[in-house]
Amino acid sequence: MLEVRDLNAYYGKSHILHGVHLDVGDGEIVSLLGRNGVGRSTTIKAIMGMVDCQGSVKFKGDEMVGLKTYQVAHRGLGYVPENRDIFPTLTVRQNLLLGQKSARRTGRWKMDDMYELFPRLGERADTQAGVLSGGEQQMLTLCRTLMGDPELVMIDEPTEGLAPKIVEQVAGLFEEIRKRGISILLVEQKLAIALDISERLYVMGHGQIVFEGTPRDVRENAAMRKEWLEV
Amino acid sequence: MEFFLISLLNGVSYGLLLFMLSSGLTLIFSMMGVLNFAHASFYMIGAYLAYTLGLKLGFFPALFLAPILTGLFGALIERFGLRKVHRYGHVAELLFTFGLAYLIEESVKVIWGLASMPYRIPAVLDGPLFTLYTTSFPKFRGFMMLVALAMLFSVYLLLMRTRIGLVIQAALTHPQTVEALGHNVPRVFMLVFGGGTALAGLAGVIGGAAFITEPSMAASVGPIVFVVAVVGGMGSLAGAFLASLLIGIVQTFAIALDWSLAGMLAAVGIGVTESTPLYSLWKLQLSQVAPVLPYLLLVLMLIFRPKGLLGTRAD
Numbered sequence: 001m002l003e004v005r006d007l008n009a010y011y012g013k014s015h016i017l018h019g020v021h022l023d024v025g026d027g028e029i030v031s032l033l034g035r036n037g038v039g040r041s042t043t044i045k046a047i048m049g050m051v052d053c054q055g056s057v058k059f060k061g062d063e064m065v066g067l068k069t070y071q072v073a074h075r076g077l078g079y080v081p082e083n084r085d086i087f088p089t090l091t092v093r094q095n096l097l098l099g100q101k102s103a104r105r106t107g108r109w110k111m112d113d114m115y116e117l118f119p120r121l122g123e124r125a126d127t128q129a130g131v132l133s134g135g136e137q138q139m140l141t142l143c144r145t146l147m148g149d150p151e152l153v154m155i156d157e158p159t160e161g162l163a164p165k166i167v168e169q170v171a172g173l174f175e176e177i178r179k180r181g182i183s184i185l186l187v188e189q190k191l192a193i194a195l196d197i198s199e200r201l202y203v204m205g206h207g208q209i210v211f212e213g214t215p216r217d218v219r220e221n222a223a224m225r226k227e228w229l230e231v
Numbered sequence: 232m233e234f235f236l237i238s239l240l241n242g243v244s245y246g247l248l249l250f251m252l253s254s255g256l257t258l259i260f261s262m263m264g265v266l267n268f269a270h271a272s273f274y275m276i277g278a279y280l281a282y283t284l285g286l287k288l289g290f291f292p293a294l295f296l297a298p299i300l301t302g303l304f305g306a307l308i309e310r311f312g313l314r315k316v317h318r319y320g321h322v323a324e325l326l327f328t329f330g331l332a333y334l335i336e337e338s339v340k341v342i343w344g345l346a347s348m349p350y351r352i353p354a355v356l357d358g359p360l361f362t363l364y365t366t367s368f369p370k371f372r373g374f375m376m377l378v379a380l381a382m383l384f385s386v387y388l389l390l391m392r393t394r395i396g397l398v399i400q401a402a403l404t405h406p407q408t409v410e411a412l413g414h415n416v417p418r419v420f421m422l423v424f425g426g427g428t429a430l431a432g433l434a435g436v437i438g439g440a441a442f443i444t445e446p447s448m449a450a451s452v453g454p455i456v457f458v459v460a461v462v463g464g465m466g467s468l469a470g471a472f473l474a475s476l477l478i479g480i481v482q483t484f485a486i487a488l489d490w491s492l493a494g495m496l497a498a499v500g501i502g503v504t505e506s507t508p509l510y511s512l513w514k515l516q517l518s519q520v521a522p523v524l525p526y527l528l529l530v531l532m533l534i535f536r537p538k539g540l541l542g543t544r545a546d
Contacts, residue, residue: 048411073413085408087401094397101413103394148413 001026001183002047002077002152007055009039009046016042017053018207022185024152029174029184031194033229034204040187041082043204044154048072048079059152074101078150082157082187084137086144088130092121095129095140099147107149108180114143117173135166142173152183159193171197191229195219203228233364238483240363244372246479247379248441251434252452253459253471254386255427261466262403262423264321265313268328270431271453272335277301277432278439278448279343282350290353290440294378298432305428309421332449340446347445375437382433383472390468399423403466458525462532464542473540478525485521 002024009017017039024030032040046053049069057064064072073079087095096111115122118139124132129140138158145153159167174184174197188194194201195215203211203218205228211221218225256270281290281297288296308331316327351357352371359367390396402409402416410416439448459478463470493503493513503513532539 050407050411068415068417069407069410070413070415073411079411081408081411085405087405087408089404090397090400097394098397098401098409098414099412145412 001028001060002185003056003058004043004047005056005058007043007046007053007057009042009051009053011042011051016051016207017046019055020204020207020209022202022209022212024183024185027178027181027183028200029178029186029198031186031188031198031201032204033188033191033194033201035229035231036189038204039207040204041156042207044079044156044185044187047154048077073148073150076149076151078145078148078153080141080145080153080155080158082160084134084141086129086132086137086140088128090129091126092129092132092140093125095144096121096147099144101148107147109143109146109149111147114147117176118143118169135162135169138162138166138170139173142170146177150182152185153177154185154187156187157189158186159188159190167193191218191225233366234487236363237366237368238487239480240368241372242480242483243476244376244479245483246476247376248434248438249455249459249479250472250475251379251382251437252431253456253463253475254383254468255430256456256460257463257466257468257471258430259424259427260460262399263313263420265324265328265424266321267424267427268325268453269332269335270328270428271449271456272332273301273305273428273431274435274438274452275339275444275446275449276304276335277435278350278444279339279348279435280432281436281439282348282444283343285350285353290356294433294436297436298429301432301435302425302429305432306421306425308428309424313424314417314420332453336446336449343446345446347443348439350439350444352440371441375441378433378437382430386430386468395419395422455525458529461529462525462539464539467539467541470539470541478528481524481528482521485517485524488517490517491515 002022004020004022007017007020008015020039020043022030022032022043032043034040042051045051047057047064049064049067049072053065055065059072059075059077062075064075064077067075087098090098093111096114115125120136121139121143124136129137132140142155142158158170162170171193174186177184186194186198195218198215200212200214201218202209203224210228211218211224213221252271252274255273256267259265259267259270277297280300281293284293284296312331313324313327316323356371356374358370360370360373361368390400398409398414398419402414402419406416438452442448455478459471459474462478463472463474491514496503496513503510507513
């Protein structure tokens with residue numbers, strides 16, 4: 001479904017990604033791991049067309065490099081930014097409405113599905129999103145992207161700073177997303193959730209993919225974990 | 232009492248005109264970060280277009296058409312000018328709009344000439360609306376207030392009650408996130424720039440008829456529009472509304488008052504005569520310094536409250 005080949009990205013003059021390659025198959029959950037600053041977030045931003053890049057990003061066979069961000073989104077790629085980038089002055093409902101790409105197009109997710117998955121969002125539908133708790137905001141960013149009916153959703157650090165109970169809820173949502181046939185590319189720093197839910201994992205270091213394998217491969221390779229993941 | 236009420240009405244109507252002018256500037260700035268130096272030039276274009284169209288079609292069709300044409304021109308400027316300059320940063324954008332203001336002024340001189348246009352208030356709106364004690368309040372001033380309030384209401388509905396309004400509100404602060412959700416943010420920017428310049432055009436249709444339509448009209452209102460935007464708070468429409476009324480009222484009252492420091496000192500028993508040092512300063516009347524007051528407010532605001540009355544961004 002998603003094939004990234006030889007992806008190079010730049011912030012101004014600094015060269016951030018050095019030939020990244022990765023694949024995500026239909027309905028697959030794939031994680032991209034690595035320490036802070038190795039280029040994980042930049043990789044998904046480059047896929048979305050949010051940073052200058054060279055190389056190839058094929059989604060369902062079509063080249064994405066060179067398209068504008070909104071065009072990439074319209075092809076079916078969803079992006080959930082880190083730091084809970086909600087629209088603080090708009091209500092929860094309005095945030096979700098903005099997730100829809102047009103007023104007419106409705107996909108496999110309806111507003112009520114979101115409220116069912118996260119009753120808190122339903123209860124606070126008319127509250128300004130800025131006053132929600134961190135966990136609620138994280139759910140809102142996820143749900144907002146799902147409202148746009150993506151076929152592959154890229155999620156940046158969804159569990160950062162969340163209470164363990166909320167992390168469980170988020171993991172539950174990933175299961176729900178997979179059930180509906182949507183692929184996930186998950187960017188994480190922590191191993192725990194990624195090892196539990198992913199089918200395959202990539203590890204990044206210095207702007208490159210330094211390891212790829214199954215959760216079992218990661219568990220068994222202590223040397224790799226020590227070199228590239230553990231802090 | 233009569234003086235107070237009439238001055239208040241005049242102040243409010245002038246303030247509402249200022250709001251029509253500055254709301255577009257505020258919208259454009261808050262969304263795109265572009266400080267549009269040429270904003271008042273679109274006000275001038277609105278006035279000239281309304282005059283020219285009005286000759287053939289009459290005032291009321293021109294009232295609708297001139298802002299639309301001004302807005303289309305603004306949208307073209309954004310699409311083929313500003314958007315290209317955008318990648319070089321805000322300073323380049325500022326210089327671009329600065330140059331644009333001159334270009335528009337010179338073009339107006341070439342097309343319409345140096346003299347002022349005989350653009351007048353239409354007969355139906357000429358004359359007094361009502362008489363308060365002994366002073367009459369002109370119909371056109373009332374019309375000006377009506378148009379400004381209708382505009383305020385429409386902009387409010389558009390921003391708060393429509394889907395495109397939601398996209399605009401969200402893109403004000405999070406353009407990248409909005410675009411990643413699949414919204415064509417560059418097109419939204421073009422619409423906002425076009426819409427903002429159309430509002431300036433509308434103010435021009437009204438202001439041109441109420442005051443004077445000449446090539447220097449942009450330069451004469453340009454600075455005051457910036458004062459409104461800064462005092463209200465860059466990026467806040469509600470702030471621009473408050474600041475417009477405040478400046479409108481302050482200026483109207485100041486022009487009509489002959490208070491001076493010398494007079495105030497005399498009232499508390501301190502005499503100021505020609506032999507007092509700095510006599511010319513003491514005897515300056517409020518009406519004489521009225522034109523400076525908005526800029527004094529601007530400078531004080533920037534020193535003591537740089538984000539303005541209701542502004543959200545300090546950068």
